[in-house]
Every structure is written in C-alpha cells, then in structure tokens.
Amino acid sequence: MKKKHFTISILILLAFSSLTACYQPIDMTPAEQDKIPWVHCILSPDSTQWLEFRYLSTDGKGIGRGINEASVKLYELNRKQNDIWSRDLVSSFICIGDGLWRLDAHLKPLQYYYLRIERPGIDTLEASTRMPFFSYLDYPQQILYRPGLDMVYGHCSGVWYVEDRDDDYTLTVRTEKHLWEGIPADRPSYFPKSLSVNFRFDRPRFRLCPQADSVAAMWCYKVGWSEAGQSWFIEDELATDREDRADGFNLTGKTFTESRTQEALSQFPDVVDKPLHYKYIRFPGQSLQPNEAFAISGDFSGSHYGDARPGIIIDIERADKMYYEAAGQPYDNIFTTGHAGYVNFKFVSDEYDHYLKDVAEYELLHDIGTDIVGIYRNTNIYTNIQGGTGIFGAEVDNKLYWSCGVWSY
Numbered sequence: 001m002k003k004k005h006f007t008i009s010i011l012i013l014l015a016f017s018s019l020t021a022c023y024q025p026i027d028m029t030p031a032e033q034d035k036i037p038w039v040h041c042i043l044s045p046d047s048t049q050w051l052e053f054r055y056l057s058t059d060g061k062g063i064g065r066g067i068n069e070a071s072v073k074l075y076e077l078n079r080k081q082n083d084i085w086s087r088d089l090v091s092s093f094i095c096i097g098d099g100l101w102r103l104d105a106h107l108k109p110l111q112y113y114y115l116r117i118e119r120p121g122i123d124t125l126e127a128s129t130r131m132p133f134f135s136y137l138d139y140p141q142q143i144l145y146r147p148g149l150d151m152v153y154g155h156c157s158g159v160w161y162v163e164d165r166d167d168d169y170t171l172t173v174r175t176e177k178h179l180w181e182g183i184p185a186d187r188p189s190y191f192p193k194s195l196s197v198n199f200r201f202d203r204p205r206f207r208l209c210p211q212a213d214s215v216a217a218m219w220c221y222k223v224g225w226s227e228a229g230q231s232w233f234i235e236d237e238l239a240t241d242r243e244d245r246a247d248g249f250n251l252t253g254k255t256f257t258e259s260r261t262q263e264a265l266s267q268f269p270d271v272v273d274k275p276l277h278y279k280y281i282r283f284p285g286q287s288l289q290p291n292e293a294f295a296i297s298g299d300f301s302g303s304h305y306g307d308a309r310p311g312i313i314i315d316i317e318r319a320d321k322m323y324y325e326a327a328g329q330p331y332d333n334i335f336t337t338g339h340a341g342y343v344n345f346k347f348v349s350d351e352y353d354h355y356l357k358d359v360a361e362y363e364l365l366h367d368i369g370t371d372i373v374g375i376y377r378n379t380n381i382y383t384n385i386q387g388g389t390g391i392f393g394a395e396v397d398n399k400l401y402w403s404c405g406v407w408s409y
Contacts, residue, residue: 066099224302
C-alpha cells in the first residue's frame with residue numbers, strides 16, 4: 001500500500017508537470033486564518049501552461065475548494081545593467097473553474113520567470129523559477145523516427161540514443177501479417193536511407209545531447225503499460241551503469257541480479273550488480289555531461305519493443321490496422337496500440353527538483369493514507385511560494401523507447 005501511494009503521488013506531481021529560491025518551511029497553523037493558499041504550477045515547453053490554485057486546510061482535510069477570484073500573472077525576469085532585473089509581462093492566467101487556471105504561451109529556454117498572484121485585501125503570492133534548456137527539432141514526417149525522435153509526441157532533444165553500429169545485426173520482427181527482416185534493398189521511397197544502416201537499438205544506451213542542459217537535475221524512470229489494469233505505471237525498481245553519478249536517496253538495498261526476462265541482464269552487462277533504486281533515478285545537476293553515455297535496466301514487466309527504433313514499421317502497421325478495421329476485421333498489436341514501454345527523462349528547475357526530492361523522501365518514510373494531497377500538511381516539504389505554499393517550477397520532458405531485444409506484444 002505504501003508503494004502504491006508513493007507511485008500515485010509522484011506520477012501526479014511529475015505529470016502536472018526557479019531565479020533561486022530559499023528553503024522555507026511553512027507554518028501550517030497561523031492564528032489569523034484556518035486556510036492557506038496552495039499553488040501548483042510547473043512550466044513546460046508546451047504551448048499551454050497550467051496552474052492550480054486552492055486552499056490548503058489546516059484541519060487535516062487536505063486541499064479544499066479552488067480559488068477562482070484573483071489576478072494571476074506570469075512575467076519574464078530579465079537582467080539589466082547594474083544587476084537590476086526587469087519584469088516583462090508574458091500574459092495573465094485565465095481561470096477555467098474550480099481553481100484551475102490556464103495560460104496559452106510559448107516559453108523560452110533558460111529564461112527566468114516570475115509568478116505573481118494578487119487578491120484584493122489579501123496577501124500577494126509570488127515565486128520565481130528558471131526554465132531548463134530545450135530545443136524542439138522539427139523534421140519532416142518521413143524522417144521523424146531518426147534516433148532520439150521516435151516517440152509519437154514532441155521531443156525536446158535533451159536525451160538521445162547512443163548509435164552503436166553493428167553490420168552483423170539485422171532487425172527481425174514477425175507480426176500478425178508481416179515478417180520484417182532488416183530494411184529491404186528495394187525499400188519504398190518513404191523509407192529513410194539512414195535506416196538502412198544497422199544500429200543496435202535493441203539494447204539502447206542513452207546520452208545527453210550536445211545542447212542539453214547538463215546543469216539541470218534529471219529524474220529518470222521506466223514507464224510500462226498494464227494490460228490487466230489498462231493503465232500506465234512506473235516500474236518498481238531500476239538501475240544504471242552510472243551509479244557514481246546518481247543520487248542514492250532511494251536505494252532499495254538490493255542489486256540488479258534477477259529478471260524474469262534474462263535479456264534485461266545479458267543485454268546490459270554494465271548494469272548487472274548495480275544498486276536498485278525505488279521508482280526513480282535522480283541525476284543531480286552537473287552530474288552528467290553532454291555526449292556521456294549511460295544505460296538503464298531492471299526487471300521491467302511492461303510490454304516493450306524488441307528494437308527501440310521501429311518507427312516506419314509502426315506507421316505501416318497502423319495503416320494496415322485502418323485497412324482491416326474498414327473491412328470489419330480485427331487487427332492489433334504493440335505497434336498499433338501505442339502501449340510500448342519507454343524511459344522518461346525530466347530535466348527540472350532547482351526549485352522543482354528540491355520539491356520532488358522532499359516529497360519522495362517523505363513518502364518513503366510515511367504512510368499518508370488515501371489522501372494523496374496530505375503530504376502538503378507536512379511542515380518540512382519544500383516550497384518557494386511566498387505568502388502561501390506549494391511549488392512554482394519548470395520541467396522539460398523527454399521520452400525514449402526502452403528495449404532488451406525481446407519482442408512483447
């Protein structure tokens with residue numbers, strides 16, 4: 001039960017997914033009021049930013065009703081002469097109801113941002129953060145699936161695959177209707193020429209791109225799909241060959257020596273016997289440098305591709321699915337369901353990093369019950385919100401397929 005609460009809480013915190021802030025424990029029992037304003041806003045490279053604004057009750061009932069009446073504005077912070085900072089308005093958040101606020105704006109990499117929330121006759125809330133580096137790479141559709149860009153959603157170019165060429169390796173895939181053995185010499189015109197080279201993506205290793213933000217902390221976790229539960233989940237344990245660069249705050253006390261799929265061990269010999277982390281591996285800021293390779297493995301139960309670069313096959317299988325469905329015939333496999341497991345890499349601002357680690361450590365030590373927002377009642381959870389509690393931070397998300405060379409669909 002404790003692990004279940006930990007997983008749910010961090011999934012929500014990461015998916016809801018700063019100028020420096022201080023560590024400020026919040027006095028949760030002020031004499032003049034029985035409710036504290038709570039803010040949760042994690043900026044991202046997406047075109048829409050979200051903010052949640054609610055009351056945090058001190059009576060033990062967690063987060064209460066949403067706050068819909070306020071002036072919520074986002075500013076850029078820009079350094080002028082003599083270390084004077086200017087505030088340049090980006091735009092105002094618009095309340096869409098029940099404490100949920102929306103702002104449509106594209107943000108800038110490495111930009112400082114300042115959040116200001118004003119309510120008439122009530123103290124103003126404010127906080128600041130800095131967006132980690134990101135850079136969308138926009139390729140034509142026919143070469144979208146080059147190494148590092150093979151997820152169907154946007155990729156921010158922070159993490160790529162290591163290109164291990166092996167001319168003796170041939171990708172072989174058998175699906176319900178097709179047998180794929182490498183890339184055919186007479187390939188159709190929509191097959192990128194780059195895919196004719198044999199790279200070993202059946203045992204992927206990763207690296208930070210040259211332009212990646214090596215200063216920002218990175219949280220890494222393996223996501224799998226549960227057919228039984230029909231939902232995504234975070235794998236329980238994982239290990240890395242760069243344990244010397246990882247934070248050991250959530251070590252389980254076990255090492256990676258067993259797996260139901262033996263290839264998860266044999267394909268990653270440098271990860272064998274490395275310490276297992278519970279749910280996440282946190283790489284502190286500046287611990288990994290661009291172009292430095294690292295591997296991730298574990299006893300992963302979720303379905304995954306046998307090769308981490310099957311993009312063109314995915315497209316063809318999806319086209320076949322449309323054809324068979326139009327003919328009234330069922331046709332589905334891992335290529336068409338979108339349920340292949342992947343590794344998620346999140347570069348986070350200093351404030352959000354501090355906050356996530358505090359929450360993770362707290363939940364490792366406490367069973368907080370079924371109220372997942374109960375963690376905010378703890379006075380030692382980090383906040384950078386002046387005048388209230390919660391978090392204002394930023395993240396840049398990267399998703400890459402993981403594989404151990406065994407097809408599972």
